[in-house]
Amino acid sequence: MPELPELNPVVHGKLRLALLSLLAGVEEAEFTWLRLKTGASDGNLGAQLLKLEEAGYVAVEKKFVERKPQSLYRMTETGREALTEYVRALKLLLGGAMG
Amino acid sequence: MSINTEEMNLQERVNLIESMIAEGRRTAESWGWTFVLWGIAYYVAIFWAAWSVRPWSWPAQLFGGNHWAWPITMLSAVALTMVIGLRGGRGKPNTGAGRAVSSIWSAMGVSMLLLFPALSIAGKIDHHSFIAIVAAFLGTANGACGVILKWRAELLTALVWWISSVLVCFGTEKQIMTIFLIAIFLSQIVFGVYAMVSEARARRQEGNHA
Numbered sequence: 001m002p003e004l005p006e007l008n009p010v011v012h013g014k015l016r017l018a019l020l021s022l023l024a025g026v027e028e029a030e031f032t033w034l035r036l037k038t039g040a041s042d043g044n045l046g047a048q049l050l051k052l053e054e055a056g057y058v059a060v061e062k063k064f065v066e067r068k069p070q071s072l073y074r075m076t077e078t079g080r081e082a083l084t085e086y087v088r089a090l091k092l093l094l095g096g097a098m099g
Numbered sequence: 100m101s102i103n104t105e106e107m108n109l110q111e112r113v114n115l116i117e118s119m120i121a122e123g124r125r126t127a128e129s130w131g132w133t134f135v136l137w138g139i140a141y142y143v144a145i146f147w148a149a150w151s152v153r154p155w156s157w158p159a160q161l162f163g164g165n166h167w168a169w170p171i172t173m174l175s176a177v178a179l180t181m182v183i184g185l186r187g188g189r190g191k192p193n194t195g196a197g198r199a200v201s202s203i204w205s206a207m208g209v210s211m212l213l214l215f216p217a218l219s220i221a222g223k224i225d226h227h228s229f230i231a232i233v234a235a236f237l238g239t240a241n242g243a244c245g246v247i248l249k250w251r252a253e254l255l256t257a258l259v260w261w262i263s264s265v266l267v268c269f270g271t272e273k274q275i276m277t278i279f280l281i282a283i284f285l286s287q288i289v290f291g292v293y294a295m296v297s298e299a300r301a302r303r304q305e306g307n308h309a
Contacts (some may be wrong), residue, residue, distance in 0.1 A: 012111075012112070014115065016111060017115055017116065017119075018115055018119045021115065021116045021117075021118075021119030022118045022119045022120070022122060023118075024120050024194035025119075025120045025121070025122070025194070026193060026194050027192065027193040027195060027198070028192060028193055028196060029123075029192035030191075030192065032194055033191065035121055037119070081114075087116065090109055090112060090113060093109055094109050094113065095112065
């Protein structure tokens, strides 16, 4: 029996996975939009985004727009590869479980 | 954890990825209002130009009257579009499709704003060529955006403009004006209102899913 792949723990977290998937569909997104789409609290969202940032999966640009702070997040190439790899592993695992 | 629970957990992850990617791509961008705004702007420019000469003979005089009617109305529409667009776009993410659509309309706008004053100053434009060029430009932009957004209704508006651009080459002054007014009504006002209704419906559905 072939060895089943392990799932990347950074990507596997539910909120982190949702964030990476959201960012996969857009060029960049504001913190407030990500909060709206995930329904997460500010604290939790900030913590999970920081983990993704530390892993090099997302990049953040902080700036001021009309004197208000704005954080723009975008997925990095490493993040895209990690998500792709995670989906591949997930498919293999599901295929193994079903088979 | 049993195999079934594990499998369910993994399937949940797959569903989450699919729904979030779709959520991200389901851009909250609204285009409908721009069509209505520009449709109204065209009507204002046409009737302003006509009214300033002889209101009772508008078909023949639509472009012969106030030479400032078109530039002022068009520049005002550009300014309004930018202000409303910037206000409405706050907080929404940028998507590749959104950038492509915006760039097509911006490039077309710049082409028109440069070409028509130049042709007008050089005295090398008449009513037929003016409407034919405007209609062809609008057909091109709507056609390209319709393909990008995979939106059949917008492709239909492109078709209306393309047909109009051909027809106006052959009609009388009164006929070409009628064609232009009908094309604006169908492709800007009717399509714009339809787009606004569709967008509102999509937003409501999005709200229900959230």
